[in-house]
Amino acid sequence: xxxxxxxxxxxxxxxxxxxxxxxxxxxxxxxxxxxxxxxxxxxxxxxxxxxxxxxxxxxxxxxxxxxxxxxxxxxxxxxxxxxxxxxxxxxxxxxxxxxxxxxxxxxxxxxxxx
Amino acid sequence: xxxxxxxxxxxxxxxxxxxxxxxxxxxxxxxxxxxxxxxxxxxxxxxxxxxxxxxxxxxxxxxxxxxxxxxxxxxxxxxxxxxxxxxxxxxxxxxxxxxxxxxxxxxxxxxxx
Numbered sequence: 001x002x003x004x005x006x007x008x009x010x011x012x013x014x015x016x017x018x019x020x021x022x023x024x025x026x027x028x029x030x031x032x033x034x035x036x037x038x039x040x041x042x043x044x045x046x047x048x049x050x051x052x053x054x055x056x057x058x059x060x061x062x063x064x065x066x067x068x069x070x071x072x073x074x075x076x077x078x079x080x081x082x083x084x085x086x087x088x089x090x091x092x093x094x095x096x097x098x099x100x101x102x103x104x105x106x107x108x109x110x111x112x113x114x
Numbered sequence: 115x116x117x118x119x120x121x122x123x124x125x126x127x128x129x130x131x132x133x134x135x136x137x138x139x140x141x142x143x144x145x146x147x148x149x150x151x152x153x154x155x156x157x158x159x160x161x162x163x164x165x166x167x168x169x170x171x172x173x174x175x176x177x178x179x180x181x182x183x184x185x186x187x188x189x190x191x192x193x194x195x196x197x198x199x200x201x202x203x204x205x206x207x208x209x210x211x212x213x214x215x216x217x218x219x220x221x222x223x224x225x226x227x
Contacts, residue, residue, distance in 0.1 A: 004157075034214060043201075044158070044217040093157050095215070103215060105150075105157035 003027055004096050006106035013084055014114055021079045021109045023094030029074035030096035034103070035067070038091040050077055084113045117141065118202045123222045126196075132189040134221050136202030139183040144206055147178060148215070149187045151198040158201065158217075161187065192225045199223070 050056040050071035068080040126132040150158040
């Protein structure tokens, strides 16, 4: 149980385009989902927390207009990187938490912006 | 900022026990100690968590000192597949925003043949 998926697993896009990443909890209802970013050889950095049906809460220094988060249902959250630039290239990871309190991570999405 | 301190790297011989230390001297009374690991280019994997008692599951054991200011994760018989970065995190239990995980730099464990 407690499986979280992400789609796509990797994406390459041109500078200036927008990219959407999906995070799904497959076998439980996720009241809260978290989005992280990880640069090479660095730790995970929390970007934002989203609760189903409400606006996401962003960590300090994360631009909410650039990283749009939608948590429209208890099993799906999306992260859209708008007007992506090469510096946005990174490994994006989501996690989901349900009523049990445990937090389970997706496999990550590798974004490369050319 | 992360509330834990871990050595940046450790080596362990295959088949031997791996003991990974973590200092969390500012832990609050309602904060749990969580351990996750991340194998290269994958999402973190939950290992174990505890409040004040020692815990054991099929993956590992967690030993928390009586004053709760430090803990040790024990992998009893390390295998090559246990090579990963191990993160020790303190957080309030629960799935709401207050339970968010803040990752430090972790310990890079290398299990060698």
